[in-house]
Amino acid sequence: xxxxxxxxxxxxxxxxxxxxxxxxxxxxxxxxxPRVRTYVIEAGAMKAALDAWARQSGRAILYRVDEIQSMRxxxxxxxxxxxxxxxxxxAGSGLVIHRDPSGSIAVSRPNARANDAALVAETADAASxxxxxxxxxxxxxxxxARRTAERAQRVPVAITAFSQDAIREKSINNGSxxxxxxxxxxVLGDVSRNQESYTIRGMGGSGGPGTGSGPGVVGYFAEVPSxxxxxxxxxxxxxxxxxxxxxxxxxxxxxTGGAVLMEPERPKMDTVEGYIDATIGNFDRRGLQGAxxxxxxxxxxxxxxAGQMDKRDGxxxxxxxxxxxxxxxxxxxxxxxxFNPTERxxxxxxxxxxxxxxxxxxxxxxxxxxxxxxxxxxxxYLAAQQARGVRQTALSVPTFERAxxxxxxxxxEWRVGDAVTxxxxxxxxxxxxxxxxxxxxxxxxxxxxxxxxPGGWNNNLRTVTEELQVRYDRGPLRVQGGGFFLDQKxxxxxxxxxxxxxxxxxxxGGGPLIVPxxxxxxxxxxxxxxxxxxxxxxxxxxxRSKALYAQAQYEIAxxxxxxxxxxxxxxxxxxxxxxxxxxxSYQIFSKLAALGxxxxxxxxxxxxxxxxxxxxxxxxxxxxxxxxTLKYPNCTSPTFNGKSDGATWQVGLxxxxxxxxxxxxxxxxxxxxxxxxxxxxxxxxxxxxxxxVRPEQVTDAEVGIKRDWSLxxxxxxxxxxxxxxxxxxxxxxxxxxxxxxxxxxxxxRARVLGLEFEGMIIPVxxxxxxxxxxxxxxxxxxxxxxxxxxIPQALTAAQPSRDLAGTPFSFVPKQKYSLSAAIxxxxxxxxxxxxxxxxxxxxxxxxxxxxxQPFDTIAAYGLLNLRLDWREVWGARxxxxxxxxxxxxxxxxxxxxPGYNNSGFAGSIFGEPAQYGVQLRYRY
Numbered sequence: 001x002x003x004x005x006x007x008x009x010x011x012x013x014x015x016x017x018x019x020x021x022x023x024x025x026x027x028x029x030x031x032x033x034p035r036v037r038t039y040v041i042e043a044g045a046m047k048a049a050l051d052a053w054a055r056q057s058g059r060a061i062l063y064r065v066d067e068i069q070s071m072r073x074x075x076x077x078x079x080x081x082x083x084x085x086x087x088x089x090x091a092g093s094g095l096v097i098h099r100d101p102s103g104s105i106a107v108s109r110p111n112a113r114a115n116d117a118a119l120v121a122e123t124a125d126a127a128s129x130x131x132x133x134x135x136x137x138x139x140x141x142x143x144x145a146r147r148t149a150e151r152a153q154r155v156p157v158a159i160t161a162f163s164q165d166a167i168r169e170k171s172i173n174n175g176s177x178x179x180x181x182x183x184x185x186x187v188l189g190d191v192s193r194n195q196e197s198y199t200i201r202g203m204g205g206s207g208g209p210g211t212g213s214g215p216g217v218v219g220y221f222a223e224v225p226s227x228x229x230x231x232x233x234x235x236x237x238x239x240x241x242x243x244x245x246x247x248x249x250x251x252x253x254x255x256t257g258g259a260v261l262m263e264p265e266r267p268k269m270d271t272v273e274g275y276i277d278a279t280i281g282n283f284d285r286r287g288l289q290g291a292x293x294x295x296x297x298x299x300x301x302x303x304x305x306a307g308q309m310d311k312r313d314g315x316x317x318x319x320x321x322x323x324x325x326x327x328x329x330x331x332x333x334x335x336x337x338x339f340n341p342t343e344r345x346x347x348x349x350x351x352x353x354x355x356x357x358x359x360x361x362x363x364x365x366x367x368x369x370x371x372x373x374x375x376x377x378x379x380x381y382l383a384a385q386q387a388r389g390v391r392q393t394a395l396s397v398p399t400f401e402r403a404x405x406x407x408x409x410x411x412x413e414w415r416v417g418d419a420v421t422x423x424x425x426x427x428x429x430x431x432x433x434x435x436x437x438x439x440x441x442x443x444x445x446x447x448x449x450x451x452x453x454p455g456g457w458n459n460n461l462r463t464v465t466e467e468l469q470v471r472y473d474r475g476p477l478r479v480q481g482g483g484f485f486l487d488q489k490x491x492x493x494x495x496x497x498x499x500x501x502x503x504x505x506x507x508x509g510g511g512p513l514i515v516p517x518x519x520x521x522x523x524x525x526x527x528x529x530x531x532x533x534x535x536x537x538x539x540x541x542x543x544r545s546k547a548l549y550a551q552a553q554y555e556i557a558x559x560x561x562x563x564x565x566x567x568x569x570x571x572x573x574x575x576x577x578x579x580x581x582x583x584x585s586y587q588i589f590s591k592l593a594a595l596g597x598x599x600x601x602x603x604x605x606x607x608x609x610x611x612x613x614x615x616x617x618x619x620x621x622x623x624x625x626x627x628x629t630l631k632y633p634n635c636t637s638p639t640f641n642g643k644s645d646g647a648t649w650q651v652g653l654x655x656x657x658x659x660x661x662x663x664x665x666x667x668x669x670x671x672x673x674x675x676x677x678x679x680x681x682x683x684x685x686x687x688x689x690x691x692x693v694r695p696e697q698v699t700d701a702e703v704g705i706k707r708d709w710s711l712x713x714x715x716x717x718x719x720x721x722x723x724x725x726x727x728x729x730x731x732x733x734x735x736x737x738x739x740x741x742x743x744x745x746x747x748x749r750a751r752v753l754g755l756e757f758e759g760m761i762i763p764v765x766x767x768x769x770x771x772x773x774x775x776x777x778x779x780x781x782x783x784x785x786x787x788x789x790x791i792p793q794a795l796t797a798a799q800p801s802r803d804l805a806g807t808p809f810s811f812v813p814k815q816k817y818s819l820s821a822a823i824x825x826x827x828x829x830x831x832x833x834x835x836x837x838x839x840x841x842x843x844x845x846x847x848x849x850x851x852x853q854p855f856d857t858i859a860a861y862g863l864l865n866l867r868l869d870w871r872e873v874w875g876a877r878x879x880x881x882x883x884x885x886x887x888x889x890x891x892x893x894x895x896x897x898p899g900y901n902n903s904g905f906a907g908s909i910f911g912e913p914a915q916y917g918v919q920l921r922y923r924y
Contacts, residue, residue, distance in 0.1 A: 039085045040343065041075045044418035045474070049073035049089045050107070052343055056299065057082045058270040062106035064659075068095070072418075139163065143241050144263060146551075147223070147250050147469070147480060153706050156563070156654035156664030158244040158721040158756060160185075160772075164237050164265070168277075168919075169867060170839060171885050172240075173310070175229050176894055176911065180841035180863060181818055182242050183756040183774030186811050187229075188848070189895040192435045193326060193361040193909055194401050196229035200244050201725065202752040202778030202812045203257030203670075203698060211541050212573035212642055212675030213693065213731055213744060216256040221264070222350055224409045224427040224465060225252070225486070228260040232332040232354040236291045236306035238263045244756070245723060246670025246698050248648030249551050249565035252484055256670035256698040266348055267302035267338040268293050274924055281917020283313040285328075304336040315913050316362030319392050320443075325362025325399060326909070331355055344415040352407040356433075360399030363897065363907045364390050365441035367854040372904025373511060374446055374501075377528055381442040390891060390910045395438040396526075397448045397499075403433035419474035423482075429463040430491075439897060441907040445531035450497040453537070458496060461541075463488045481550035486543070490575075493538040502530035506586065506610035513588075523591050533582035534615065538637065541575035545673070551650065559656035563666070567648045571673040571695075574641035580632035583611035616682050623683065623791075640681050644674030644695045660708040665701075672696035672731065677743045683791050684738075690786055693731060693744045700725040716761040725752040730780075735849070735902045737788055738796050748782040750809070766824035773817040778809035780850070807850040813843040813860075832872040839865045848896035855906050861892035881919040889914040 041052045046068040054061050059082060076088040086097060090107060098106045141161040143152045152161050160182045162172070172178050175187035175196040186199045198204050198217035205216055219228030227233075234240060240262055247255040272294060279287035289308035296302060309331040314324030332354040339347040365385045368378040385393065409427035416422055434457050439447035452458045469482035501512040514528050523530070551565030586607045593603035609628070614635035618628035630636070652666030675693040676686075684690065704721035727750040737743045754776040762768050783804040790798040818841040825834040842862035849856050867883040895909040 036079055036081050037085075038079045039076050041073075041077070041085075041089065042343075043073060043075035046071035046073045046090070046093060046095075048415065048418055049075060053086055053089055055269070055340075055343070057085065058299075059105060061086075064108065067109050068093075068107075071095075141239050141241075143239060144223070144261060145241060145243050148471070152241075153708065153717075153719075154656075154662060156652055156662060156666060156704070158702065158704060158719075158723075160242045160244075160758065162240040164235075167234050167237065167240060169837060169869070171865060171867075171883060172234055174231055174234070178234075178240075178242070179843075181772065181839070183758065183772045183816060184244055184754065184776055185242060186813060186843075186846065188811050189361070189909065190897070192401055192437055193895065194230040194356065194358070194403070195435075197811070198228065198257070198260065199811045200242070200258040201723065201754060202750075202776055202809045203725070203727065205731070205811070211575050211640065211678070212543065212571065212644070212673050214254050214673060216254055216672055216696070217258050217260060218251065218255050219260045219262065220251065221262045221352065221407060222348070222409055222411060223425050223467075224407065224429075225463075226262070226407060226429070227405070227431070228262065230403070231310060231328065231330045231356060232308065233262060235289050235308040235332075236265050236304075236334065238265045244721075245700050245702055245725075246648065246668040248569075248670045249549055249567045249650045249668070250480065252547055252567070253545060253569045253571065253646075253648075254672050256672045256696055264334065264336060264350060264352075265291065265293075265304060265306070267295075267304040267336050269295050269299050269302050269338065269340070271295065275921055277919065277921040279917055279919045281312075282915055283315060285312040285915070285917050287311070300340055302338045304338075305334070306336075307331065307333045314359055314362065315391060316364075316910075317392055318362070318398075319388065319394050321398065323359060323398055325359050325393070326912075327359050329356070329358050346413045348411045350407070350409050350411075352405075354403070354405040356401060356403040358401045360401045360435060360437060361895065361909045362393050362399070363395070363438060363441040363895075363909055364393055365905060365907050367900055367906045369900050369904040374440075374444070374904055377444060377514070378440070378442060378446075378905060381444065385441070391913070393441065394443055395441065396443045396445055397436050397438040397450060399435070399437050400451065401433070401435045403431075405432070406430045419472055421471045421473070423469040423471070425465070425467045425469070427463075427465045429461075429465075431461045431463070432457045432459065434458045439899070439903075439907070440905055441897075444501075444527055444529055445499045446501060446529070446905075447903060448499040448531075450499060450533075453495040453497065453535075456495040457492070458494060460490050460492050460494055461488055462491045476555035478553040479550065480552075482548075484545070484547040484549070486545040488544070489542040490540045493540065494536070495538070496536040496579075498534045498536070499531045500534065502532040502585065502588065506581075506606045506613075519595070522595070523588060530585075530588050532585045534579060535582050535632075536577065536579040537632070539575065539577040541573070543571070543573040545572075546570045561654050563650060563652040563654070565650040568645065569648070569671060569673075570643075570645045572641075572643045573673070573675070574639065575678070576637040576639045577616070577678055578635050578637045579615040580635055581610050581613045581615060583607075586611050619682055638678070638682055640676050640678045640686070640691075642674060642676040642692055646671035646695050646697065660710075662706040663704070665703045667699070667701045670696070670698035670700075672698075675731070675744055679738050679741045679743060683796075684789070690743060690745060690788070694729045694746050696731055697728045698725060714761065714763055717759060719758045720755070722755040723753065727752060730783075732783075732850075734785060734788075735899050737799065737902075738791060745786055747780055747804070748784065750778065750780045750783070752776060752778040752809070752812075754778075768820075768822040770820040770822075771818065773815075775815055776812050777814060778812045780805055780807055780809070783807065783850070804850050808847050810847050810849055813846040816841075816843040818842070831874055832870055835869045835871070837867045837869070841865075849898035851898075851901055853898065853900040853906065855896075855900070855908070856898060858893045858896070861890050862888075863890060863892075864888050877923045879921040879923070881921075882916075883919060884914065884916040886912060886914045 041049050071093050073089050076085050095107045140151045140153050142149050143161050145155050145157045152159050179185045179187040184201045187196050189196050200217050203216050219226045243259045247259045251259050274292035276290035287310045291306035293304045310328050312328040314327035316325040335351045337349040368382045407429045412424045414422045434452040436451040437449050464487045466485045472479040504513050513530050547569040549567035553561055553563045555561045589603040589606045592598045593600045612631040614630040616638050617630040621628040648669050648671045650668045654664035674695040680691040702723040706719045709716040730747040730750055732747050733742050734745050735742055757773045760770045785802045787801040788799040820839045822837045827834045844860045845857050847857050864887045865885045870880045892911045893908045894911045897907045900906040
């Protein structure tokens with residue numbers, strides 16, 4: 001078989017279980033290549049027999065699941081040619097074999113629609129152009145939204161799916177890029193740029209500063225809960241899927257907003273293949289990725305090794321140090337092993353490693369609250385920043401972000417019989433990260449995180465998951481059920497170093513110690529504030545989650561299927577924390593005494609009280625009317641614990657009106673784990689209403705239609721969904737609520753309503769137009785914040801309850817749309833193919849906090865990306881592309897630090913400027 005036809009067959013294999021409808025064709029059926037093999041295919045379900053033939057023959061085959069789902073095959077045993085074996089498998093079934101000159105193979109019932117023969121040829125043509133731009137063919141990506149492989153157009157769920165080619169062509173490198181092409185998805189970060197927070201249909205977020213909770217949009221890698229944020233994830237994938245709305249029945253807790261599924265390319269048993277892809281561009285961009293697929297034992301063992309590296313200079317520079325922020329410096333490696341010892345047993349093992357070592361976010365100061373303590377000091381810095389613009393900054397901390405992530409998983413699938421399959425998925429993950437950031441975005445030491453202790457980590461989690469799933473699939477009934485277990489803990493203490501302004505009397509003193517400029521050099525200061533270093537030598541968090549679930553699909557009438565699912569989840573979470581005041585920070589009082597500004601006795605008193613003082617023990621002692629005496633290393637470790645549980649469910653109905661039309665209606669319940677606030681337990685006790693955070697509950701109703709069109713040579717696809725969501729006990733963050741720390745609380749009720757559209761049309765050959773649109777109206781119906789009492793020992797003033805009903809959600813653009821156009825440019829056939837694509841994405845303004853304040857809204861913005869692809873350059877296995885992103889060089893915000901009403905300042909990070917480059921890919 002030629003290399004081109006082999007690529008066609010391999011691509012067709014990706015849609016093995018969901019080809020378009022097909023009928024008998026008049027194309028002559030030449031004999032298959034005379035490859036004789038020994039076939040061992042048991043009698044049983046026709047689908048299982050055809051899949052076994054595909055594996056044992058090494059050929060892809062197209063069929064429609066609904067046409068064959070009730071059929072049985074007599075099987076085949078013996079040494080036969082491929083065609084003879086296939087004829088034996090379908091003997092007596094009434095199925096007909098089709099084959100076109102490219103070698104594409106399909107089976108269908110003879111009474112299928114006559115004009116579907118054209119679809120067979122079109123699908124084969126699309127497969128043979130697997131490396132071509134997705135915008136030039138009407139592709140249908142295989143998805144795993146229901147934990148099994150299906151065509152996206154056949155799944156009654158709102159999904160946006162991308163193949164690896166689409167990811168490459170749209171320059172999707174992280175979540176911020178992904179949101180530009182996904183309806184209802186919004187991705188924002190914090191001061192740490194790589195800590196991206198996904199929100200879908202108004203639900204998601206990153207959880208809170210306490211334990212429990214977590215993001216409301218969960219990433220999955222090869223069916224294992226993982227992280228979809230940050231760099232190094234979106235390469236060598238079979239598909240990238242964004243599922244919208246609650247997904248809790250099959251995917252578990254916390255998927256109240258949806259899920260992001262990353263399905264890696266798995267090793268292929270019968271071909272040596274791979275690619276290498278290099279990118280260079282402005283900002284000294286250097287990128288490299290590649291993969292190699294190696295079969296080791298025929299039809300039994302194969303491996304796939306892939307990796308990527310991305311380096312780029314930052315686009316924000318520190319005017320004092322010259323350090324560039326928002327750079328890229330990361331690499332990752334991935335090993336996949338496919339082991340199929342028998343026809344009924346398939347085993348996939350993957351090891352994924354990621355390392356990030358970047359300079360972090362270059363935050364920009366945007367506003368200063370004149371009513372807050374540091375206003376007079378911050379105003380000159382704000383004026384200087386406004387004069388510099390958003391591509392330069394001046395920070396007191398050389399920020400950075402470092403991470404090492406390891407994931408090892410095993411997915412074993414055992415086909416017990418014709419109708420029963422058992423799957424077991426086990427994983428081990430180790431996630432470590434540390435970062436330094438400057439939240440006040442100035443040279444002043446007001447809110448600075450210096451990162452972990454040397455050699456330590458701010459975040460260090462070991463996570464083990466185990467899931468056992470049983471599937472039954474026979475006739476009109478499909479059932480999936482199983483159990484899930486997650487255990488998470490910190491194998492080593494979490495450490496932090498935080499800098500805040502020195503107080504006049506030390507930790508429990510009055511206002512900030514402000515030093516006249518004439519004394520700065522004498523006291524060794526670079527500004528008017530003396531920094532006080534707080535050290536956290538130890539903290540631990542742990543969590544455990546268990547769940548049982550089941551979901552059934554039943555075809556109650558031809559092409560009419562009902563779905564019912566239920567899941568119950570139990571969560572436990574807790575931890576401990578320890579902190580003390582660095583002794584060296586207080587030596588400034590000795591210098592003040594030497595200058596005669598304070599008496600030696602006063603200096604000795606402040607130093608004696610505060611040096612190495614156990615922070616939380618001191619707060620508790622003062623709250624009880626006592627005097628703080630405990631010093632490090634004799635600090636206690638306050639503990640905090642909590643638990644929650646809840647149900648998720650799904651009921652739905654979908655109707656295949658015709659082979660190209662799917663209509664569905666579904667209602668789902670989502671559950672997000674409860675949480676606790678350690679800072680509340682320290683100052684107010686665990687009985688205070690602010691300590692325990694209730695779990696979220698989300699209930700939605702969604703209707704949708706997925707439709708493919710073909711009329712007079714014009715082909716189109718239109719997918720439309722509309723939804724209404726009831727949202728209760730929404731977990732929200734109250735900024736700097738206690739002792740300058742954020743806390744997680746509950747808003748009572750909210751609603752989200754909206755619609756989504758994804759469409760594509762091919763009006764003439766070589767021209768493809770696409771569009772996406774989403775509308776989301778999300779607002780609180782009842783939101784009374786919990787009042788916070790005055791806490792003298794925490795230097796926290798009383799905060800009354802506030803009524804925020806009617807305010808819009810944060811991080812939810814009301815409208816988003818994207819427009820794309822792809823044109824195949826005329827060049828000689830022997831020169832290859834030349835495609836020009838343009839993508840325009842736009843989103844309306846979005847709030848970043850429900851409280852009114854300056855810069856509480858990210859303004860609307862639009863981005864234009866252009867790309868020119870020259871494929872199969874002069875017949876070689878070489879592709880050359882020239883690309884440009886954010887061509888109009890728009891300035892837009894991608895993070896928010898809305899602390900204006902609390903800490904007294906607001907800042908942000910801005911998105912990437914115009915970039916351009918050249919990409920070269922060699923396939924073998």
